[in-house]
Amino acid sequence: MNVIRTFGLSKTYNHLVVPVNALVNVNLEIAEGEFTAIVGPSGSGKTTLLNMLGGLDQPTSGQIFIDDTEITGMKESRLIDFRLRNIGFVFQSYNLIPVLTAIEIVSFIMLLQNYPKDKMEKRARELLDQVGLADKADVRPQKLSGGQQQRVAVARALASNPRFVLADEPTANLDTQSAFNLLDIMLRLNREENITLLFSTHDQRVIDRARRVITLVDGSIVEDQHFEK
Amino acid sequence: MKILVTLAWRNLWRSKRRTMITIASVFFAVALAINAQSFQKGSYELMIDNMVRYSTGYLQIQDVLYEEEPSMDNSLLMSDSLLISLKPFMKRINYMVPRIQNFALASAEAATRGAMITGIDPAIERRFNNLPDQVVDGSYLNGSDHAVLVAEGLAGLLKVRTGDTLVLIGQGYQGSMAAGKFPVKGILRLRIPELNNNAVYMPLSAAQDFYAAENRLTSLIIMPADPDDADRLTEELGEAVDSNWYVVRSWKYLLQDLLSLMKFDTAGNMVIIYILYLVIAFGIFGTILSMMIERTSEFAMLLSLGMKRGRLAMVCLLESLFISFTGAIAGAVLALPVVAWYHHHPIPLKGELAEMILQYGFEPVLPFSADPQIFVTQAVIVFVMALIIGFYPVYKIFRMKTVERSSR
Numbered sequence: 001m002n003v004i005r006t007f008g009l010s011k012t013y014n015h016l017v018v019p020v021n022a023l024v025n026v027n028l029e030i031a032e033g034e035f036t037a038i039v040g041p042s043g044s045g046k047t048t049l050l051n052m053l054g055g056l057d058q059p060t061s062g063q064i065f066i067d068d069t070e071i072t073g074m075k076e077s078r079l080i081d082f083r084l085r086n087i088g089f090v091f092q093s094y095n096l097i098p099v100l101t102a103i104e105i106v107s108f109i110m111l112l113q114n115y116p117k118d119k120m121e122k123r124a125r126e127l128l129d130q131v132g133l134a135d136k137a138d139v140r141p142q143k144l145s146g147g148q149q150q151r152v153a154v155a156r157a158l159a160s161n162p163r164f165v166l167a168d169e170p171t172a173n174l175d176t177q178s179a180f181n182l183l184d185i186m187l188r189l190n191r192e193e194n195i196t197l198l199f200s201t202h203d204q205r206v207i208d209r210a211r212r213v214i215t216l217v218d219g220s221i222v223e224d225q226h227f228e229k
Numbered sequence: 230m231k232i233l234v235t236l237a238w239r240n241l242w243r244s245k246r247r248t249m250i251t252i253a254s255v256f257f258a259v260a261l262a263i264n265a266q267s268f269q270k271g272s273y274e275l276m277i278d279n280m281v282r283y284s285t286g287y288l289q290i291q292d293v294l295y296e297e298e299p300s301m302d303n304s305l306l307m308s309d310s311l312l313i314s315l316k317p318f319m320k321r322i323n324y325m326v327p328r329i330q331n332f333a334l335a336s337a338e339a340a341t342r343g344a345m346i347t348g349i350d351p352a353i354e355r356r357f358n359n360l361p362d363q364v365v366d367g368s369y370l371n372g373s374d375h376a377v378l379v380a381e382g383l384a385g386l387l388k389v390r391t392g393d394t395l396v397l398i399g400q401g402y403q404g405s406m407a408a409g410k411f412p413v414k415g416i417l418r419l420r421i422p423e424l425n426n427n428a429v430y431m432p433l434s435a436a437q438d439f440y441a442a443e444n445r446l447t448s449l450i451i452m453p454a455d456p457d458d459a460d461r462l463t464e465e466l467g468e469a470v471d472s473n474w475y476v477v478r479s480w481k482y483l484l485q486d487l488l489s490l491m492k493f494d495t496a497g498n499m500v501i502i503y504i505l506y507l508v509i510a511f512g513i514f515g516t517i518l519s520m521m522i523e524r525t526s527e528f529a530m531l532l533s534l535g536m537k538r539g540r541l542a543m544v545c546l547l548e549s550l551f552i553s554f555t556g557a558i559a560g561a562v563l564a565l566p567v568v569a570w571y572h573h574h575p576i577p578l579k580g581e582l583a584e585m586i587l588q589y590g591f592e593p594v595l596p597f598s599a600d601p602q603i604f605v606t607q608a609v610i611v612f613v614m615a616l617i618i619g620f621y622p623v624y625k626i627f628r629m630k631t632v633e634r635s636s637r
Contacts, residue, residue: 054533056533077537080532080535080536080537080538081535081537083533083534083535084534084535084536085535089533089534091530095526095527095530097236097527097531098243098527099236099239099240099242099243100235100236100239104232104235108232109534109535111232112534112535112536112537112540113535156534160535
């Protein structure tokens with residue numbers, strides 16, 4: 001079953017001196033449980049594609065379906081709620097709420113979802129346990145290493161029980177060991193929990209572990225490889 | 230809601246210096262505004278108090294035509310009906326000061342001058358304005374005296390001293406001739422130069438005889454038991470007395486020229502206060518702006534994750550609320566001992582300014598007003614101002630595009 005489908009997705013930035021075609025006629029299907037890396041040189045449209053799929057930006061033309069729901073043209077207030085319930089985000093620079101502890105950060109998404117309070121803490125602790133941070137539950141981000149912060153971000157992304165997780169260059173700021181740890185966790189979650197993961201990355205370590213690699217050049221898909229791993 | 234409050238509270242302390250600077254801006258604005266207002270109002274209160282105590286009283290009952298033409302013919306009759314009208318209000322009245330006031334010619338051996346003759350109840354006048362304290366030669370009046378006190382300036386012009394005789398000639402009630410010889414019982418030193426050059430005081434009964442105005446007064450000053458009751462008492466007395474004959478005037482009406490002057494002066498001071506508000510407002514706005522720049526990515530990230538703009542705006546508004554409230558309360562609390570101190574220990578004036586104020590019979594001091602309304606008003610104004618500035622992040626949040634920032 002396809003979680004994400006796009007049809008003729010294009011994005012042109014007209015506010016620049018010369019119009020730039022960031023995405024050109026992208027047709028894409030991501031099936032449930034896939035571990036996909038979107039690769040390409042800088043400016044190839046990776047982040048733009050992720051922003052479109054995450055409902056953070058609207059395409060100039062084309063359609064995006066998440067399951068059977070079309071999110072292109074969806075009103076912003078509905079889109080915010082849709083994102084909250086269907087999409088998990090992991091950002092390159094972690095983007096954790098600096099004033100909350102790890103467990104509060106993970107619980108925060110559930111709070112926004114009006115998740116039952118009595119089950120919230122238990123689930124937040126489980127998620128932190130899954131990313132190997134059970135002992136850091138009450139620590140604020142600035143006291144965690146980059147790798148640990150990104151793992152909190154993964155736990156946060158999973159807290160809403162999303163249909164898929166978008167990760168924009170998640171290992172870009174991490175050292176090798178932290179990057180491997182993070183990838184191991186994400187692979188395990190993908191395999192054991194059947195979580196759909198979609199990365200944009202330059203990082204060969206991520207590319208090597210992906211089961212599907214989509215290559216973008218100048219906003220177009222030039223290669224779509226599937227690997228058995 | 231609890232998480233929003235927690236977020237707002239912790240956000241305040243993630244940049245302690247910025248928060249403290251913003252709180253300090255609100256704090257100083259409130260403290261300065263309260264002190265400035267208190268200082269101004271205190272001076273006015275003292276001036277009004279002096280004028281009320283030594284001149285007009287809080288209320289006056291007059292004949293309806295007296296204001297239009299202040300003459301003996303328009304004096305009021307202390308009739309039984311008037312006394313009956315006043316009776317229900319006696320518990321709210323501390324005391325009453327009956328007066329007759331009219332011009333006459335004062336003549337002595339050497340000269341003749343116009344004089345303001347004031348018939349007074351010596352005992353009550355002592356209570357009203359400490360007139361006996363102004364006697365610099367001779368002695369104060371008794372109610373049964375047929376004698377006068379002459380102001381020092383006028384005495385000099387007429388070249389009379391205690392023990393001399395003063396001849397007064399004027400127009401009495403309903404065209405009668407007012408003429409009489411009065412021994413000078415004492416000399417008064419009045420601080421208001423104009424009064425000091427024309428005032429003559431005599432007992433009320435002697436004045437009523439002189440002007441052939443038995444049982445008549447030009448004004449009946451009423452001092453209420455509670456000065457704050459003056460306005461209500463004026464209104465109620467005005468309804469109780471026979472409006473065909475009597476009119477009740479409050480000190481606000483009688484001193485309207487002074488009050489207009491004060492309002493004009495207040496407007497000038499308000500401009501300075503508004504400039505203070507403006508400077509402080511820009512200070513607060515600066516810190517809010519730096520906070521916005523620092524946290525734009527964070528806001529966009531929260532929106533990306535699915536936090537509704539309204540909830541995020543609420544967090545920012547709560548932060549502004551905490552800062553504004555803390556600053557406003559702290560400013561008011563700090564201003565309190567300063568105002569209290571200068572209320573009880575007014576700033577003494579020295580030099581020429583003090584001399585000038587003394588000449589007008591006022592104490593040369595600058596007290597602060599302890600009116601609680603000043604504290605509330607200034608704290609609320611600055612609080613609301615800071616809160617309005619706090620809406621800037623709210624505005625920005627509702628206009629923010631998530632994609633520009635969140636993915637960074």
